Amino acid sequence: MNDIQPFSIAVEDADLDDLRDRLARTRWSDESPADGRERGIRAAELRELADAWRSDYDWRAHEERLNRIPQFVTEIDGQRVHFLHARCDREDAPALLLTHGFPSSNVEFARxxxxxxxxSNGPAFHVVAPSLPGYGFSTPLSGAGWSMGRIADAWIELMRRLGYRRYGVHGGDIGAGVSGMVASRDPEHVVGIHVVTDPMTAASAATFIPGMADSLDASDPIDQLILERMAAFRNDASGYLAIQNTRPQTIGYGLTDSPTFLLAWIVEKLQEWTDVDLDPELILTLVSVAWFGRAGASAAHTLYDQAHSSEWGGPVTVPQSFTVFGADETVRRVMRSPEDARWVEFGNGQHFPAMELPEVLAEDVQAFFGPLR
Structure with a gap:
């Protein structure tokens, strides 16, 4: 089935009423006995966001804004895939495939x-931005086995259906892994790959991706810093991943039934993985899409699938670019790259540069892909 259908977000009024009712009936826990966020998002912060979501946030206005971007759905390998597909005015412009990570969706790329x-903003592209299977409106999940390799094959098929013979790929977090696999599996069509990361993401990835930490030497100060960050991730910051990698169905009941739980689950990571304050309206839009798409459980299942997969990518032969946000000297130690790879570093921003610093990221993407046209 090669059918591609136009799509518009149209949440039922009854679903909006249900969301507000559930938020109003939240049974709140006591505040954390700790002063900071080390035990999770603080109750006062979450209450403020939940109250805004219930009373002040105008979903219809954001729904209308999102629907200004052309959207479509198709079925690939049995899975419904929702994607943004915005073409620029120049017919001969190159195509660019954007892939997000956890706990996001293609809403991340709206700006x-x-x-x-x-x-008028520089080199322009025809942009394709799907939501990963199980995320956003790429729901429901069709079944088990949606590891990064299978997603990469689906993305290659999507670009074929759209008629793009040459295209670039961009991603961060899971999106970086998927983009790398697209580039390694479809080098005759991919012109280049642009990856974004940050020091903590690189260190956390080194804890579970085979081979990334093999050459680290504890006697080297920089390597020691990486090892310390890896230990900190394992000991204090990996709980979300451990439960989704092992019991996604169990955590999924809460993520699907309680909007307050879903809000806490996502916002904790937005707080922890950014150093630029995000607009609360953007945060609530991101969470709303996950709520209305019933994506909490299904996103957890795709993390389980990758954790139980042996696929971590193959050699990439196309031009590569790595952009580090919140950069320090550690990332190059764990992210191996060819000598001719492009490296760019920015002092601020972290895990979500498309939301934190969209103008900076856009310029960097244009700088890399512009000469590859």
Whole structure:
């Protein structure tokens, strides 16, 4: 089935009423006995966001804004895939495939799509931004086995259906892994790969991706810092991953039934993995899409699938670019790259640069892919 159908977000009024009712009936826990966020998002912070979500946040306005971006759905390998597909005015512009990570969706790229499709803003592209299977409106999940390799094959098929013979790929977090696999599996069509990361993401990835930490030497100060960050991730910050990698169905009941739980689950990571304050309206839009898409449980299942997969990518032969946000000297030690790879470092921003610093990211993407046209 090669059918591609136009899609518009149209949440039922009854679903909006249900969301507000559930938020109003939240049974709140006591505040954490700790002063900071080391035990999770603080109750006062979460209450403020939940109250805004219930009373002040205008979903219809954001729904309308999102629907200004052309959206479509198709079925690939039995899975419903929702994607943004915004074409620029220049017919001969190159195509660019954007892939997000956890705990996000293609909503993350809304501002970036505007910037990258506008010829007055620099080199412009036809942008394709799918939500990963089980995320956003790429739901429900069709079944087990949606590891990064299978997603990469689906993305290659999506670009074929759209008629793009040459395209670039960009991603961070899971999206970086998927993009790398797309580039390694489809080098005759991929012109280059642009990856974003940050020091903590690189260190945490080194804890579970085979081979990344093999050459680290504890006697070297930089390597020691990486090892300390890896230990900190394992000991204090990996609980979300451990439970989703092992019992996604169990955690999924809460993520699907309680909007307050879903809000806490996502916002904790937005707080922990950014150093630029995000607009609360953007945060609530991101969480709303996960709520209305019933994506809490299904996103957890795809993390389980990757944790139980032996696929971590193959050799990439196309031009590569790595952009580090919140950069320090550690990332190059764990992210091995060819000598001719492009490296760019920015002092701020972290895990979500498309939401934290969209203008900076857009310029960097244009700088890399512009000469590859």
């Amino acid at each position: 970036l799509v505007d910037l990258l499709t506008d010829p």
